[in-house]
Amino acid sequence: xxxxxxxxxxxxxxxxxxxxxxxxxxxxxxxxxxxxxxxxxxxxxxxxxxxxxxxxxxxxxxxxxxxxxxxxxxxxxxxxxxxxxxxxxxxxxxxxxxxxxxxxxxxxxxxxxx
Amino acid sequence: xxxxxxxxxxxxxxxxxxxxxxxxxxxxxxxxxxxxxxxxxxxxxxxxxxxxxxxxxxxxxxxxxxxxxxxxxxxxxxxxxxxxxxxxxxxxxxxxxxxxxxxxxxxxxxxxxxxxx
Numbered sequence: 542x543x544x545x546x547x548x549x550x551x552x553x554x555x556x557x558x559x560x561x562x563x564x565x566x567x568x569x570x571x572x573x574x575x576x577x578x579x580x581x582x583x584x585x586x587x588x589x590x591x592x593x594x595x596x597x598x599x600x601x602x603x604x605x606x607x608x609x610x611x612x613x614x615x616x617x618x619x620x621x622x623x624x625x626x627x628x629x630x631x632x633x634x635x636x637x638x639x640x641x642x643x644x645x646x647x648x649x650x651x652x653x654x655x
Numbered sequence: 656x657x658x659x660x661x662x663x664x665x666x667x668x669x670x671x672x673x674x675x676x677x678x679x680x681x682x683x684x685x686x687x688x689x690x691x692x693x694x695x696x697x698x699x700x701x702x703x704x705x706x707x708x709x710x711x712x713x714x715x716x717x718x719x720x721x722x723x724x725x726x727x728x729x730x731x732x733x734x735x736x737x738x739x740x741x742x743x744x745x746x747x748x749x750x751x752x753x754x755x756x757x758x759x760x761x762x763x764x765x766x767x768x769x770x771x772x
Binding site for chain 1: 659661687689697698699701704712746748750752754759760761762763764765766768
């Protein structure tokens with residue numbers, strides 16, 4: 542069965558510092574990978590996605606992620622964070638042939654401090 | 656990007672009443688929509704998959720008679736929480752799936768905060 546693990550529940554970081562939010566998954570079939578961001582009391586906004594092609598994916602707000610098939614990882618990175626990046630971040634996996642279902646990781650709370 | 660709306664954004668109701676939540680894809684057609692439930696400080700739990708013109712598929716442990724789902728058109732799915740109780744209080748989020756042109760992605764609505772008194 543597929544699963545998604547976000548290794549850090551909370552990541553505190555200072556403004557303008559780099560950040561990496563880790564995500565690992567397990568699956569026996571091909572997958573699509575996603576990162577979503579959720580601000581308080583709001584729905585999820587798509588940051589970026591990997592469907593095929595280049596393993597380095599660039600998204601909105603200066604975020605990027607790299608798909609590493611051998612390590613089954615899809616870590617999210619940003620070279621310099623802003624206060625406004627404070628939010629909950631979810632990694633999600635969609636297995637092929639599963640009707641488009643997303644399985645989410647537990648979420649990582651990114652807290653950017655001045 | 657694709658836009659998904661939900662209505663209402665928040666609702667307070669008395670125990671025993673029913674509440675309907677609408678999910679609309681505004682600028683695309685969605686043959687598949689999903690309903691999630693999110694508890695405070697928790698991840699999203701998939702409740703059911705809603706397919707246009709057919710019965711919804713519920714995840715294990717989700718009561719289909721309590722959470723009625725109707726997907727009457729390619730742009731609208733509704734979730735009705737019947738005979739709501741305080742334990743049904745939660746944040747309900749829908750998503751709509753695009754799949755055209757190999758761009759399989761779910762876009763999420765802003766969520767509905769349900770409080771049952």
